[in-house]
Amino acid sequence: MYEYARAGIEVDRPPRDITIKAINLQMIDDTQINLTVTCTKGTYVRVLAEDIAKQLGTLGHLTALRRTQVGNFSIDDAIALSSLEEHGLEERQFWLLPIDACIDIDAELTLTEEQCARVHMGQRLNVFDELTGKLKDYVASNAAYQISNASEAETNTVGTEDSIDISQPLEHELPIDIRLLNEQGEFLGLGSVSLNGRLQPKKLIQR
Template sequence: MSIPAKQNDKIKVSGVILVDKPYGLTSQQVVSKVKYLFKSPNHDSKKAGHTGTLDPMATGLLPICLGEATKFSHYQLDADKSYQATILLGGQTDTGDAQGQVVATASVPTFDAAALEQLAQQFLGAQQQIPPMYSALKKDGKKLYEYARAGIDVVREPRDIIIRSIRLTALDHEQIQLTVTCSKGTYVRVLGEDIAKALGTLGHLTALRRLQVGSFKVDNAITLSALEDLPLAERFTQLMPIDACIEIPAQMTLTAEQCQRVHMGQRLNVSAQLTDELQAYISQNIRQSASSQVVEATAAHETTVSNTALASDVPVDIRLLDEQGQFLGLGAVSLNGRLQPKKLIQR
């Protein structure tokens, strides 16, 4: 349970809650409901947000950040996500799912488990995907689905995505179950359409459920109805800590004086607090960051980057704790011992 903080004579609700989103509600409607369920004359729950939109038709895991936890929600926005979907073959809809209108039909070829396994392998790895018109992405300040509803088709740039794992299972002669783990920005509706086309037909999703976001799993989520049935005091037991979205293992404990200084935005010299373990962690992250920037570089350039990779002034994010073990926020520390406060919470 997160430690609440006083604000404007009210306790500011802070933490992360995993909600099993029901069918039919938008992600923002779920956030609004959660805010309401944590609100009271003594509690302020105005600040809240989710870590990645689910379509109204979709169900499953929706992590919601409240209060100070919203500062770290982007760590889950960037996380890989896992889904299970049902693809109905033989018809394409304008939205890519069952909520749209059928715009084209095609015959469904016969297929077996071996064919589906071979097909799945074609979709593994890095690739590009064109976002659907029925999406919340914006073009010239207007959401794409607004253009789509007006009958306007907008040119969309392809986006880089990665399919980490994929499994296709036949449910019957015209339905396939898709289980996939993918990078951020992947539209499962588009993936379903592409799989159908690769089979030589058309298709759309009739069901979509998110199973996992980063290390969060839907098995640990609570439904809105179950949350509503709990007394207010017990709802707080469902809150995970403020830093639950952060998957950074490295941490440093600061003295009381150092805590005061970082809260004033001051940099610190923490050379004496850089353990061998911390130094190894910083060096490893610097190398990984440098390596990702030179995948297509020349050998000469790689040598230059390799020398730069161990530069003592390159900062790496770590957790900051006080002497009582409470989470303070994030700081960026370099091998030369310079610590810059980055995102700190208020208690």
């Protein structure tokens, strides 16, 4: 958006639903204010700055923007590349997070060596016999939740989850994302599995 604005190109920006969870005033003087904003994704902070200025009866624009946290990742835990380069290889490894650090999914399935080879070729697997216990409960509850949300959106009603029948074909076919591991416990990537046992590779790491 700012690149278009600098080029003098007007772009239609339709409204979108966002949530501003908090706005904290850090500094104020005659010409500028410094705010810390906690918001949901999709928030145009530059537009927020303009809107705040309008409510104050004046004009304003963003002069600086620094993202300090995304999900569980905080700038307090970050290190500058220049500082990282000052350390040896072993010390650099200490600063690196696991490759799956950004995957906020607990449910996981361990694949055999043969299954690993097949998913890396993009093949689907039948893992119905391995879909048991907590993993099956996780897939079932997430499928029911998605169906419930879809029903609420269509009928504008609440509390439909109790009426969902787990035996219905739709829920058995609805894919739910899970983590995939090999027999050594290494993270392979993400797969989508349904209650009917069909596992579809989604995003995999090539080792």
